[in-house]
Amino acid sequence: MLIAAPLLATTALAAGSSPRQAAPITGTGQATFEAIRALDKRLATIGFDLARANRALCDRQAPGTGLVVHALAQYDANPRAAAAHFAFAGNVAILATVDASPAADKIMPDETLVKWGDVAVADLPTATPTAPLIALYDRTAQASPTAPVQVETIRDGQARTTTLDPIPVCRTRFELEISDAVNAEADGEMVQISSRLLEEYPDSEVAVLVAHELAHNILRHRDRLDAAKVARGLLAGVGRNARLFRQTELEADILSVHLLVNAGYPPLAAATFWRKFGPDHAGGWFRSATHPGWRERAARMQQEGEAIAAGRADPKAPPILQQRTVPLDGDWRALLAAD
Incomplete structure (x- = not known):
């Protein structure tokens, strides 16, 4: 499954904290990896738009940047292929960015995430494939919804620091479950949508299910x-x-x-x-x-x-x-x- 958060979005292929255990990704080719990227960005965009537009209705807000991140450990079917395709130079990397978000055109896909503000990726827990992603979201979501944040990344061996100016969004992370099941759930902190729903329905209709699950959290x-x-x-x-x-x-x-x-x-x-x-x-x-x-x-x-x-x-x-x-x-x- 993939995690798409208003603050950031992440790929979660086997997240133990999810309402249901996600199925592992078995495909390892470029088409599979790019399909993951496309699905995750779609869900991240739907979630980001809803969380941004309804921030005034949320008594818990988080800084929204529109970044979509994933962890190498999630691709246990063939981590070497995933590392090569997504240019992983560490455990957590940028999968995509939401268009017209604070991160758009500032941080590029396939940059490896090194540090988010004072949160070092190397210090995050790794007990499960998605543990660093969930911990990263939990820690960064506690920051001021509008305070600028410095994000350190690596791409092609070159380190760089980018300052992002977040916008307030409802505090919820959005997670895409890679599954043939028709499933939409919420647990108070997260909204999970199965990949089958995104494959069968247009974004305008998936948004209805995402809004319903977000409403549970709100x-x-x-x-x-x-x-x-x-x-x-x-x-x-x-x-x-x-x-x-x-x-x-x-x-x-x-x-x-x-x-x-x-x-x-x-x-x-x-x-x-x-x-x-x-x-x-x-x-x-x-x-x-x-x-x-x-x-x-x-x-x-x-x-x-x-x-x-x-x-x-x-x-x-x-x-x-x-x-x-x-x-x-x-x-x-x-x-x-x-x-």
Whole structure:
């Protein structure tokens, strides 16, 4: 999987901290490596745009640069081929940059990262392939969202230092899972999207899923579920647990409409996408137990989008955001669209 963060983005092919374990990359040719680069940049761009446009709605912000980074240890199928293709001169390197971001045209792909501010890459943990990437994000995300940062890199044996001027973004890293599964998840700090989704859907539709998962983080659903002592695993779809999960899903649906509008997407983008996506991918007993039906979800997003389009709701100040500090009660039906 790949990690794409507002601060920076990274390739994570086997990240133990992810909601699910990622499949290793088996291809080792140039086409595979460049496909990874393209997918990661696409997700990084979607995530960066949403995190930048909605920073005022986030009570936790991070410095956004638009850098996409990856670690050599992630390419365990053939590290020598990866090292040669991406010109690794160390463990962590620049995979891509988001267009029109602070890093664009200042730091180039295939530069090896040596130091980020006072964080030396050589000092980062290496217990898992993505450990240095996650540690790098966690440490740098704590910096001032607007403070200039000096980034030291190496390319073709030449060391150089570049000063970047970050912009504030919502604190979340975005991670691309290399997988044939249809999967989108959030864990409070990270949003994970499977590569299959990017392969099957255009960016404008992937953005709907990214916005939904980002909404989970903004609304602090992981913390609120933990505070409610929710059970996960097979028990998640039973009784009170299921009601609590359904409440978080609908809250995220509602907020996602506002996040999308703030980033320039049409008010009905979410509802339109779910009517296309839902029939094929929203089934199964477990998912139906923890998530409301896709028709109910689409109807609620339609209602929210229409309210924004008619000027009855302000995407810059969505009332659902107030729930961020309210304990979950499981009353998910109260969030459904009115008849």
